[in-house]
Amino acid sequence: MTERFTKAAARNIFYGGSLFFFATFVTMTALSHNYIVNTSTDKKGLTEAVVRGKHVWEKNSCINCHTLLGEGAYFAPELGNVWLRYGGDKDPEGAVMALKGWMAAQPSGIEGRRQMPQFNLSEKEVEDLAAFLEWTSRINTQNWPPKLSG
Amino acid sequence: MKYESQKVALYYFAAAMGLFGVQILVGLLAGTVYVLPNTLSELLPFNIIRMIHTNALIVWLLIGFFGAAYYLIPEEAETELHSPKLALIQLGLFVFGALAAVVGYVFRIHEGREFLEQPLWIKAAIVVVALMFLYNVTLTVLKGRRTVITNILLVGMWGIAIFFLFSFYNPGNLALDKMYWWYVVHLWVEGVWELVLASILAFLMIKMTGVDREVVEKWLYAMVGLALFSGILGTGHHYYWIGTPGYWQWIGSLFSTLEVAPFFTMVVFAFLMVWKSGRRHPNKAAMLWSLGCAVFAFFGAGLWGFLHTLAPINYYTHGTQVTAAHGHLAFYGAYAMINLAIITYAMPYLRGRAPYNQTLNIWSFWLMSGGMAFMTFALTAAGIVQTHLQRVMGLGYMEVQEQIAMFYWLRLGGGVAVGIGVVVYLYAIFGPAREERPVAVAGGLQAAE
Secondary structure, three states, rough: OOOOOOHHHHHHHHHHHHHHHHHHHHHHHHHHHHHHHHHHOOOOOHHHHHHHHHHHHHHHHHHHOEEEEEEEEOOOOOOHHHHOOOOOOHHHHHHHHHHHHHHHHOOOOOOOOOOOOOOOOOHHHHHHHHHHHHHOOOOOOOOOOOOOOO | OOHHHHHHHHHHHHHHHHHHHHHHHHHHHHHHHOOOOOOOOOOOOHHHHHHHHHHHHHHHHHHHHHHHHHHHHHHHHHHOOOOOHHHHHHHHHHHHHHHHHHHHHHHOOOOOOOOOOOOOHHHHHHHHHHHHHHHHHHHHHOOOOOOOOHHHHHHHOOOOOOHHHHOOOOOOOHHHHHHHHHHHHHHHHHHHHHHHHHHHHHHHHHHHHOHHHHHHHHHHHHHHHHHHHHHHHHHHHOOOOOOOOOHHHHHHHHHHHHHHHHHHHHHHHHHHHHHOOOOOOHHHHHHHHHHHHHHHHHHHHHHHOHHHHOHHHHHHHHOOOHHHHHHHHHHHHHHHHHHHHHHHHHHHHHOOOOOEEEHHHHHHHHHHHHHHHHHHHHHHHHHHHHHHHHHHHHOOHHHHHHHHHHHHHHHHHHHHHHHHHHHHHHHHHHOOOEEOOOOHHHHHHOOOO
């Protein structure tokens, strides 16, 4: 590095530049916040059941096996669009029934197959979870994932 | 070791290494569950195993950073720590919190967002611990000599504490939750943690190569400048598919591509300093870890990040084993290795012995690094096959997993090599110290510290 490029100049560029980029980032996240709340997610549909369902999701740490919108562990299927895989967009009641059946049947105990724990969810908890997954499946994700398989 | 209070670093390093051991053991268990899925499936399901694996990693790296700071700040500031006692109380609290969290996890006591599973009271305790640390080191720096290394290190550590506060915000709207979750996760590991990494690396280079501080400090500004200029807006590469606006695909792609630059600069910096100095520091193992850190961070965080960061590619690879490959090599190269480097460098001084067990330590370097590289290749191959079958062909998730089962066996093999490497490393660091070439070492120590 040349002599003319002084340490003071390097310092000013670092602090000034970082502040600039951080301010830009915060501004853009504020805009995105607005976009999420009003455009890409269903504001009216964000019911208490959906929020309770999110809590069920968190309380049982589903994210440490599954992914949700591609984030999480990679040990079990993507669930951001599981509502669609269960056909919930066409037959919501059937999808909830299927989910109840699935949750009750775990763990499968099949040798050589990944095991999902038995979380002992109440009927209401599974319904809330379904509401959460249904709401999540309608987030505008720029058409991700590419296939229904998640 | 010039200052008595640097000694607290020894306890930090010991605690960090203990949790490192836990992380690797539990990681081996997780790798085993991938190939033999019925392992402990009722007693300790995979979600709990992974929670412990990732949390232990984060906590040991942080404890290592704290230890590194307590070691290098007195030397940089040329004064004793403000309060060594407070530093030890801080460590005690942190280790207690970490162990309480792990035990709690086993009994299913946790919150539910990835990496932020700590119960609320432990999150609060983490903030208290961070404040104790910041108070202690900031006062130390203020009363002593101010250097660029301590300044950047402090900015990084303050950043860690400040961005952690976002972990207390958990809105009911999942998309909002995810957006602010990255304020902790991304702005840590692709932001302020890089400041800590670069400043520790700069300290090691000054000490081991003896290159003029002025030169090193300019490089340090260049590295951290590039890190934040690219990394802050680089957060955009997490905002492609979570309900955020489409323009993030452009911003994220552009700036996260530039995230390779700081890591490339680190490689050039480290090798140039060593080449310029022409000195041979007696602690060859520490030098190897330092240079290895720059190289592996470049590959793991830089190249493996770039591999899937462009939005059109990420559309297909997002959330596959490609991500897992990148995550493993990036954390190892950038953050595990810088800790192992400073520990290898500092331990002879902390224990009052000349560099020792060099051969073993160097062996552990190649075992761990070779194992991690192998694991990364295996997971990358798994990820590419998975991407094609699942995201292009549209096959079901579990069906695809059966197709890539072999790669998980290979990954476990890599993990076993890492595990052996860790055992060798711990023995080299904490085991009985064998003095090697005592005369040459004594001479070397005076030439370059």
